[in-house]
Amino acid sequence: IEKELDLGNMKHRKHPGVRKMAPIKLPPFVLDAIYRLISSNHEHAFLTRSSQLCKEILSRRLPVEQEEIQDKIQETSLEISELEESIPEIVRKKRILELKKQLQVEIGRWKHIEYNASESLAYLAGRAAPNFASTLRVLTELKNRVPSFYPKTFFDFGSGIGSAIWAANSLWGDTIKEYFCVDSSPDMNDLSQSILTIEETEQMHIKPVNYRQFLPASENIKYDLVVSAFSLLELPSMKDRLQAIDTLWRKTKDVLVIIEHGTLAGFSTVLDARDYVLHIENEASLEFALSHTNGAHVLCPCPHDVSCPLVKKYRDSCGLFVTYQTIFPRQRQVFNKDFISYVVLKKGRRPPDDNTWPRIVRPVLKKSKHVHCRLCCDDGQLHETIVTKARHGRHAYRAARSSSLGDLLPANIQLSTDEVKFPEEIFKDSGYFESDDEENKT
Numbered sequence: 001i002e003k004e005l006d007l008g009n010m011k012h013r014k015h016p017g018v019r020k021m022a023p024i025k026l027p028p029f030v031l032d033a034i035y036r037l038i039s040s041n042h043e044h045a046f047l048t049r050s051s052q053l054c055k056e057i058l059s060r061r062l063p064v065e066q067e068e069i070q071d072k073i074q075e076t077s078l079e080i081s082e083l084e085e086s087i088p089e090i091v092r093k094k095r096i097l098e099l100k101k102q103l104q105v106e107i108g109r110w111k112h113i114e115y116n117a118s119e120s121l122a123y124l125a126g127r128a129a130p131n132f133a134s135t136l137r138v139l140t141e142l143k144n145r146v147p148s149f150y151p152k153t154f155f156d157f158g159s160g161i162g163s164a165i166w167a168a169n170s171l172w173g174d175t176i177k178e179y180f181c182v183d184s185s186p187d188m189n190d191l192s193q194s195i196l197t198i199e200e201t202e203q204m205h206i207k208p209v210n211y212r213q214f215l216p217a218s219e220n221i222k223y224d225l226v227v228s229a230f231s232l233l234e235l236p237s238m239k240d241r242l243q244a245i246d247t248l249w250r251k252t253k254d255v256l257v258i259i260e261h262g263t264l265a266g267f268s269t270v271l272d273a274r275d276y277v278l279h280i281e282n283e284a285s286l287e288f289a290l291s292h293t294n295g296a297h298v299l300c301p302c303p304h305d306v307s308c309p310l311v312k313k314y315r316d317s318c319g320l321f322v323t324y325q326t327i328f329p330r331q332r333q334v335f336n337k338d339f340i341s342y343v344v345l346k347k348g349r350r351p352p353d354d355n356t357w358p359r360i361v362r363p364v365l366k367k368s369k370h371v372h373c374r375l376c377c378d379d380g381q382l383h384e385t386i387v388t389k390a391r392h393g394r395h396a397y398r399a400a401r402s403s404s405l406g407d408l409l410p411a412n413i414q415l416s417t418d419e420v421k422f423p424e425e426i427f428k429d430s431g432y433f434e435s436d437d438e439e440n441k442t
Helices: 002-007 028-037 040-058 066-081 089-107 117-145 163-172 186-196 238-250 264-287 309-314 394-401 424-430
Strands: 153-157 178-182 209-212 223-229 252-261 296-300 320-325 335-347 365-367 370-376 382-387
Touching: 002 394, 028 117, 028 186, 040 117, 117 163, 117 186, 117 223, 117 252, 117 296, 117 320, 117 335, 153 163, 153 238, 163 178, 163 223, 186 209, 223 238, 238 252, 238 264, 252 264, 264 296, 264 309, 264 335, 309 382, 370 394, 382 394
Parallel strands: 153 178, 153 223, 178 209, 223 252
Antiparallel strands: 252 335, 296 335, 320 335, 365 370, 370 382
């Protein structure tokens, strides 16, 4: 890399660790289908409901488990019983109502969404562009990470409107020979099929695509690439999520991709999937001397296969921003961002010569003559390093200055062994939601 930079064959802002992509647009055939399905006459009504639906989805927390409900009921009952009889009756009743309301709020923090025909169209209007952009962004990273990977079969769990199909087809349309989609909503499956259908000829833009409502029970048929995008949080319990992850991993021949919203609930769901697969394949296989497992490792984003240090110490989510072009209002170029968490898991142990450059997990703080980088490293720890031209060289300094959240830092830098601290004032100064998307001119 240093040689290429010296020769001028590579620009610092386009070093191999950069993961940022230009704003992503929907494929033309998808855009045409959306405008056909949502007519101008009904656009306002669908956009209103779409906005409400997207807020509901993004505000979701993890479903309350049955054990949690029982604990909360017991805790509330105990607090009510401990209220002194001597206090006025009106005050006592008011406190009891408050405790019961708190319990109802806690239990109702996750709600099942029934995707009928109308809700499916509202979801299409609000989530088609960000879902496609996010999935394409992650699959592009997979393609760059393993250039020799050309999947022939594709499995999409919780396929919904079909955004993962569009993304996979954009990258490997020439090699994928079968798309298998599972979604519990028949209306979603019908909508996805309508988008892929050419109205004039009734032929399909992408084929062959098979739709099912339930996960196949058989483990005999496996798929090169298995994707679950924005689907696991639709399941009502931890048990259901782990069962789905277990089934998806057993149906994976090579690579499993999990994508969720970058909220704490979404990130926790991604981590559960990551930790479960790594445990059954690596730790449990060693503990019980299981011979039928070949191991597993994280292709991206993590440079290691141990527990996430960010959530372990700071209870914070890890992810990146994806920029996309919205589809409404029509005929206007409006760009927006989606924050996602994801993991790409590959069958087999991590190769000894695997590229494990540190990953930037917080916005880069660009100061005068030095750059603060908060990194997740291959030792499974968080490190903060200050990169300067005098200490690390011109190329390392400019590469760090050109990097942003989610990028890899392609430099051999001596990392501090001190514990990393992310004080609140640093986040405010860093412009967490703005500065990383500004164009770097160095």
